[in-house]
Amino acid sequence: MATIYEVSEAAGVSLATVSRVMNGNAKVSERTRQKVLDAMESLGYQPNAIAQSLASNRTNSIGLLVSELHGSYFGDLMSTVEQVLKNNGKHVIITAGHVDEKSELEAIDFLKSRRCDALIVHAEAVSDDYLKALAQSEVPVAVINRQVTGIESRCFVVDNEKGGYIATKAVLDQGHKQIGYISGPLLKKDARDRLAGHFRALAENGIERAQSPIYEGDYHELSGQNGCLTLLKETPGLTAVICANDEMASGAMTAAREAGVSVPQNLSVVGFDNVLFSRYLFPKLTTVENPISAMGEMAANWILQEVYNVKSKQPIEHLFVPELVARASLGRAPDA
Structure with a gap:
């Protein structure tokens, strides 16, 4: 089994650079990153996730709390967040709160117990005070579809x-x-x-x-x-x-x-x-x-920027403007 030392030698870079690539550090140039990835692939090197986590104090996982696991609305949110984070080498752990305070609290505690680097929450039953306290904890948190006074910079909402x-x-x-x-x-x-x-x-x-x-x-x-x-x-x-x-x-x-x-x-x-x-x-x-997908994408980009120093390609927006989508189910009043 190949070692990180062999990857370093094959790529012609330092051990520290290999470590930065494995941990998704944005300070590595794309050319160098590709050299390391090519060396890892040619040697069949498989990073030890546990060792990576201990060394970097990161698990490269983000917890996502939604109200329900069924339906198009939450499906769009989950798939968008997962895709944005996956494209940046991160994984998503998903759980549901079912619009119940006890269930939401238990779900958030579960995600924290998984040592998630950050949380994205669509929480509807827990109090604003709880979310403000959560935002002040060690785990960064983004809030979707809810405006909480005092932590507006972490909230992503539609009007x-x-x-x-x-x-x-x-x-x-x-x-x-x-x-x-x-x-x-x-x-x-x-x-x-x-x-x-x-x-x-x-x-x-x-x-x-x-x-x-x-x-x-x-x-x-x-x-x-x-x-x-x-x-x-x-x-x-x-x-x-x-x-x-x-x-x-x-x-x-x-x-x-x-x-x-x-x-x-x-x-x-x-x-x-x-x-x-x-x-x-x-x-x-x-x-x-x-625009639930856009809110999820923006929350994921905010997490990448705040936690992993991955600069967002677009300005981070927090308030989204709804628009009418006119189709055939709306017609003139019969007596108009």
Whole structure:
């Protein structure tokens, strides 16, 4: 079995340089890095990960906490973070918190016990105070989809209030006045912010909150179905339903179809997130772009820069602006 000394000799560089290449140190030129990698490959050298970790005090692993492991939204986040870090020689350990404080705390403790060099967290149940304390610990942490006062430089968020406003304004611009809203669980700040944007757009158009019926869903498809059926039953004349995410919008469209209500001829439906399946629904879903992949990429680049001294190729941004993605599920109000 080849040794690090043989790699050093074959590449014509010092042991320290070989070590820097193995640890992903940015201070090595690309030409030198390639010489070392070629020598390692030709000799069949396999670095001892444990020895590397002890020598550098790095494990080259980053912990990623998400709320759920299923669905397009978190799938996009996980795949983007993994790809960015993998391209830089790092590995990702993923765990889920299931929007439960105890589970999130246990998941973060697990990632810390794995000696992760840094954490990227999509945490929804733990307190802001806990996240601020975590940010002050020895393990660097980036927070996705949550703005925490005092650690804004570590947070990567979309303007959810503006996104909710954009969705409702698009519906109002099509002449709709009888508008229902299916929110996410209102214990979540992103759900509250999107609803606040909805109310702001209504107010600008002289529509009272009481005129727009609200159904509190849970971000899953079934609550979109139940919410749409409830709104249609309780509010005759409803011409549009805005949903706080695409999964619930998909359920709402299914419920409308099964109730014999045509989309968008009799009922327009708008979602939020612009996940992959939204463009394959029938009709294709009008939605608000929630750049979760861009947020994940930026958080990963921030970790690489802060922890591993890998300079980001683009400026680090923390606030992302949502945009409307207009498709066929939004049409003119029947009486407009």
